[in-house]
Structures are given as structure tokens and as C-alpha cells.
Amino acid sequence: MTTLDDRTTSRAGGAEGSGPTVADVSGPSRLAEPDEAISADELQLAARNHGLPLEALRYDVTPAGLHYLLIHYDIPELDPATHALTVGGAVGRPLTVGLAELRERPRVTHRVTLECAGNGRALLHPRPVSQPWLVEAVGNAEWTGTPLAPLLREAGLGPDALDVVFTGADHGVERGIEQDYQRALPVADALRDEVLLAYEMNGAPLLPQHGAPLRLIVPGWYGMAHVKWLHSIEVRTTPFDGYQNAVAYRLRRDADDPGEPVTRIEPRALVRPPGFPDFMTRRRVLPAGPCTVDGRAWSGHAPVVAVEVSVDGGASWAQAELDPVTGGEFAWRRWRYEWTATPGRYVLSARATDASGRTQPVEQPWNRGGFANNLVQRVEVVVPAE
Numbered sequence: 579m580t581t582l583d584d585r586t587t588s589r590a591g592g593a594e595g596s597g598p599t600v601a602d603v604s605g606p607s608r609l610a611e612p613d614e615a616i617s618a619d620e621l622q623l624a625a626r627n628h629g630l631p632l633e634a635l636r637y638d639v640t641p642a643g644l645h646y647l648l649i650h651y652d653i654p655e656l657d658p659a660t661h662a663l664t665v666g667g668a669v670g671r672p673l674t675v676g677l678a679e680l681r682e683r684p685r686v687t688h689r690v691t692l693e694c695a696g697n698g699r700a701l702l703h704p705r706p707v708s709q710p711w712l713v714e715a716v717g718n719a720e721w722t723g724t725p726l727a728p729l730l731r732e733a734g735l736g737p738d739a740l741d742v743v744f745t746g747a748d749h750g751v752e753r754g755i756e757q758d759y760q761r762a763l764p765v766a767d768a769l770r771d772e773v774l775l776a777y778e779m780n781g782a783p784l785l786p787q788h789g790a791p792l793r794l795i796v797p798g799w800y801g802m803a804h805v806k807w808l809h810s811i812e813v814r815t816t817p818f819d820g821y822q823n824a825v826a827y828r829l830r831r832d833a834d835d836p837g838e839p840v841t842r843i844e845p846r847a848l849v850r851p852p853g854f855p856d857f858m859t860r861r862r863v864l865p866a867g868p869c870t871v872d873g874r875a876w877s878g879h880a881p882v883v884a885v886e887v888s889v890d891g892g893a894s895w896a897q898a899e900l901d902p903v904t905g906g907e908f909a910w911r912r913w914r915y916e917w918t919a920t921p922g923r924y925v926l927s928a929r930a931t932d933a934s935g936r937t938q939p940v941e942q943p944w945n946r947g948g949f950a951n952n953l954v955q956r957v958e959v960v961v962p963a964e
Contacts, residue, residue: 629714670734
């Protein structure tokens with residue numbers, strides 16, 4: 579397969595004058611010019627891929643219709659009655675299992691916070707041109723399915739197995755490469771007990787946009803690893819060099835930087851905006867008086883152990899109170915802060931720290947793809963005079 583990243587522009591296939599190729603429909607990635615507005619292409623992506631309304635942070639479990647959504651290509655048309663999952667490659671006993679058979683296997687439910695790796699991208703300067711996420715690309719749902727590890731062990735992993743490749747049924751072209759959506763996990767990560775082959779979300783069959791009839795759930799990792807519309811698993815003895823692993827989801831400083839892979843979720847806290855909003859700007863209006871400022875915090879590296887709140891744009895910080903842990907180690911945690919609002923203009927922020935010592939930055943952690951940007955949120959609040 580011809581490879582392409584943001585350092586090259588491919589027009590593979592056919593001599594000059596022989597007609598268009600697949601590569602002609604997509605170009606290399608780029609950064610926006612300093613004063614460049616969001617483009618029509620980006621608006622089209624934003625219309626297809628929606629974020630969590632921040633008022634929905636009030637729910638411990640995000641309703642399926644409010645959960646963030648990212649669809650790389652098209653939602654494929656799949657029949658649950660005939661859908662099958664194959665397990666092959668460097669295994670002793672290749673397997674093919676239908677959805678009904680998967681449902682007969684041990685059934686578990688995990689509450690998991692999913693966050694898009696590009697969350698916060700549109701707030702970066704310079705801005706990478708892509709799906710223009712602000713901070714809402716997140717959700718916390720209950721995923722039900724069967725653990726992946728026993729299925730891999732039944733297939734018989736070879737002693738030299740290195741990567742496990744997951745292929746979805748969604749097909750498209752990206753940066754000139756026609757492809758099925760594929761991501762790989764190192765064998766050790768694929769064998770974690772909590773990794774699921776999921777067929778239900780919040781106690782109901784998966785919706786088409788959330789990967790029906792079968793998807794992968796990798797607790798603690800950014801959303802690109804949770805392959806939807808899953809139909810095949812291949813065990814490999816060499817590193818997987820497919821586009822989504824080797825090119826797309828990399829932390830690069832510039833176009834020539836090979837980068838580091840995007841994996842686990844960096845710590846983040848979000849404020850549930852208080853008061854009521856202005857329609858256009860989403861600035862908040864809050865009556866003067868006592869106010870409980872609250873929200874959710876999470877991390878894919880380790881449990882959240884502290885949240886700090888600022889009401890003055892980061893000039894000062896105060897400790898918030900953390901609610902007891904509910905839902906398990908991979909679900910978000912509620913925090914709250916008691917504030918007496920007086921007339922004026924404020925900027926509310928929260929920052930999380932996890933047990934590994936990672937803390938949200940107050941300066942942007944910039945990279946060329948706009949990934950893992952956990953810069954603290956800013957919520958503008960006006961408290962009117964009486």
C-alpha cells in the first residue's frame with residue numbers, strides 16, 4: 579500500500595492525462611493560516627460529528643444520544659443476524675464467531691469515559707485543519723460485551739505475536755489513502771482484562787452511529803482505539819504500519835517529525851457551565867449569590883485524585899471537593915466547588931491531577947495534529963448587578 583502523511587502529496591495510480599485517481603479527492607494535512615476562519619469542509623465535519631452538550635455533565639452515565647460522536651467515513655450497513663467476527667493471523671486456531679455466539683460468552687459491563695484524541699484541537703494556535711473540536715468530545719457510558727482476551731487465547735497466540743490489528747467495516751480515503759478503518763494494540767494491551775468486544779451501550783443494543791453491531795472498547799485509551807463496526811482481528815508478528823497507527827494519530831512537532839503514538843487519555847476536568855447561556859456566544863449569565871460550581875474529571879493514566887477551580891481565569895486556584903468514586907476506575911468522577919458570586923465578569927476553569935502526578939496545563943500542549951490537548955477550559959460568566 580502506498581503510504582502518505584502530511585509531508586507528502588500523493589497522486590498515485592495512472593499516468594498524466596489518464597483520469598482522476600482516489601488520491602485526487604484528498605490532500606495533505608495542514609495548519610490554518612493565522613487569520614483563517616473555520617472552513618466549509620470543517621463545518622461539514624462538525625455537522626456529522628457532534629460533541630457532548632456541556633449541561634449533560636450532570637449525568638453520571640451519558641445518554642446515548644448526547645454522547646460525543648466521531649465517524650471517520652460512512653456508517654456502514656451491517657446485518658446483526660449475519661455479522662461475524664474473524665480472528666486470524668499469527669494464531670494456532672483461526673476463529674469465526676457470530677454475534678449470537680459472542681452473546682453466549684461471559685457477559686460484563688464497564689462504565690468507561692471515552693474522549694476523542696482531537697478534543698480541544700480548534701482552540702490551538704496555530705490551528706490544525708480537521709474536525710474542529712472545542713472541549714465537548716467526550717462521554718461516559720456503560721458498555722456491555724464479552725472480554726477480548728479469552729477469545730485471543732482460544733485462537734492461540736503465537737510466541738512471537740506483537741500487534742493485534744482491529745478492522746472496522748467503515749471504508750474511505752484519507753490523505754490520499756483508500757482504506758478500511760484499522761487500529762492496532764500491542765499484544766499486552768489487547769490482553770488486558772477490561773478490553774471488551776461490546777454489543778450494548780447503556781443497556782441497549784448499540785446504535786448504528788456507535789458501532790452496531792459490534793465494537794471494541796479499550797478503557798483508558800483515546801477514542802481512535804475503540805474500533806467501531808468491528809469485523810476482523812488479525813494477530814501480527816511485525817509492527818502494524820497502517821495509516822491510523824503510523825501516520826494519523828501521532829504527536830508531532832512538525833511535518834518531518836515521526837512523532838510518538840497517541841495512546842492513553844491525558845487528565846482533564848470540565849466545568850458544567852452555571853446559570854444560563856447567550857444563544858450565540860454561550861457566555862453564561864449567573865444570578866449573584868451562592869453557587870455550586872461542578873463538573874467531571876477523568877484520566878486514562880491513573881485515577882483522578884484532585885481538582886482545582888479558578889474563577890479568575892487562572893490567576894488563583896482553590897481545591898474542589900471530589901465525590902466518591904462511582905462506576906469504576908475508567909469512569910469520570912464528579913467534583914464540586916462552593917462559590918459566592920458577586921456582580922462582575924469571571925472566567926471559570928478547572929484542572930485535574932491524577933495519581934500518576936499528571937496535571938492539566940495552563941499553556942497549550944501544541945502538536946501538529948492537535949491531539950491530546952488537555953489545556954484547561956475557560957467558561958465566561960457574567961454576574962449582573964442587582
